[in-house]
Amino acid sequence: xxxxxxxxxxxLIGTGMVGMSYAYALLNQNVCDELxxxxxxxxxxxGEAMDLNHGLAFSxxxxxxxxxxxxxxxxxxxxxxxxGVAQKPGESRLDLLQxxxxxxxxxxxxxxxxxxxxxxxxxxNPVDIMTRIxxxxxxxxxxxxxxxxxxxxxxxxxxxxxxxxxxxxxxMHAYVMGEHGDSExxxxxxxxxxxxxxxxxxxxxxxxxxxxxxxxxxxEVRGAAQKIIEAKRATYYGIGMALVRITRAIFGNExxxxxxxxMMRGEYGETxxxxxxxxxxxxxxxxRILQLSLSDxxxxxxxxxxxxxxxxxxxxxxx
Ligand code: NAD
Numbered sequence: 001x002x003x004x005x006x007x008x009x010x011x012l013i014g015t016g017m018v019g020m021s022y023a024y025a026l027l028n029q030n031v032c033d034e035l036x037x038x039x040x041x042x043x044x045x046x047g048e049a050m051d052l053n054h055g056l057a058f059s060x061x062x063x064x065x066x067x068x069x070x071x072x073x074x075x076x077x078x079x080x081x082x083x084g085v086a087q088k089p090g091e092s093r094l095d096l097l098q099x100x101x102x103x104x105x106x107x108x109x110x111x112x113x114x115x116x117x118x119x120x121x122x123x124x125n126p127v128d129i130m131t132r133i134x135x136x137x138x139x140x141x142x143x144x145x146x147x148x149x150x151x152x153x154x155x156x157x158x159x160x161x162x163x164x165x166x167x168x169x170x171x172m173h174a175y176v177m178g179e180h181g182d183s184e185x186x187x188x189x190x191x192x193x194x195x196x197x198x199x200x201x202x203x204x205x206x207x208x209x210x211x212x213x214x215x216x217x218x219x220e221v222r223g224a225a226q227k228i229i230e231a232k233r234a235t236y237y238g239i240g241m242a243l244v245r246i247t248r249a250i251f252g253n254e255x256x257x258x259x260x261x262x263m264m265r266g267e268y269g270e271t272x273x274x275x276x277x278x279x280x281x282x283x284x285x286x287x288r289i290l291q292l293s294l295s296d297x298x299x300x301x302x303x304x305x306x307x308x309x310x311x312x313x314x315x316x317x318x319x
């Protein structure tokens with residue numbers, strides 16, 4: 001795998017709302033040189049390629065974009081999977097599991113048979129489990145298989161904290177950890193404005209800011225996807241940009257800290273499960289996982305989230 005090659009190649013599998021939001025953001029941010037669109041609905045992929053290509057004259061990019069097949073994965077650097085069925089209103093992410101496992105069986109085999117030797121990036125829900133399924137079915141080193149995890153939730157959290165404290169979200173350092181779903185949580189002991197703990201700011205503010213508001217913000221982050229789905233059926237721009245952020249960290253060999261879904265290898269006392277945690281991401285994929293100094297209560301929440309994910313994965317009886 002030559003990630004510093006001149007030609008940064010991405011194969012996108014699943015050209016629905018999420019996949020195309022990613023593709024559109026890739027084009028606008030000029031993040032790769034070659035983008036191949038693959039979908040079970042070949043016509044859709046072809047139409048999307050045409051539509052994007054017609055924007056090239058207005059963009060600062062000379063990206064090569066075309067509808068292709070799994071054979072095109074052979075020399076790709078990143079295969080991004082957004083194929084699957086989206087959540088219906090009221091449906092939990094875990095309900096999707098059975099349907100999307102069948103979809104992934106039809107994708108991972110032909111990708112690996114193409115000789116692909118790059119990095120898998122997964123967005124399909126339930127993302128932590130779909131990422132683990134990708135690792136199992138491909139047999140890839142788990143470092144080279146990552147999911148979007150709680151990257152988007154973390155962006156939502158930082159945005160809301162920025163609003164609450166009237167501070168640039170980029171100076172709000174806080175993470176959503178655990179399952180991208182109902183058992184996710186915010187380790188507030190680790191949330192900082194610049195280098196000052198958010199909880200101390202609340203305590204010292206004489207009531208201007210309060211810790212209870214932090215719980216409201218957690219709930220708002222947790223419920224954001226359902227709220228958007230109720231209003232406009234699906235969420236896609238935010239996740240598309242989260243995928244581009246991760247893609248950029250890989251191609252740029254950035255060693256950026258992102259809360260992707262990665263396989264635990266003893267971190268937080270967990271092994272084997274794929275779950276959202278702050279990771280250092282570079283051209284090797286997940287270079288390493290950061291171990292935050294979680295409180296006992298936060299550690300219990302992380303463990304409970306991992307347990308949920310492990311149970312659902314085990315229920316699949318994969319292989
Ligand atoms: P969509 O229905 O718009 O698109 C799905 C695409 O997958 C369609 O084009 C469909 O033809 C294709 N597809 C289905 N089966 C396929 C197969 N076997 N091979 C190849 N392509 C296949 O759905 P969407 O709104 O784009 O959502 C896609 C996935 O992303 C869903 O699972 C959704 O829950 C997930 N999602 C994840 C996050 C996150 O934070 N990780 C956020 C939003 C959505």
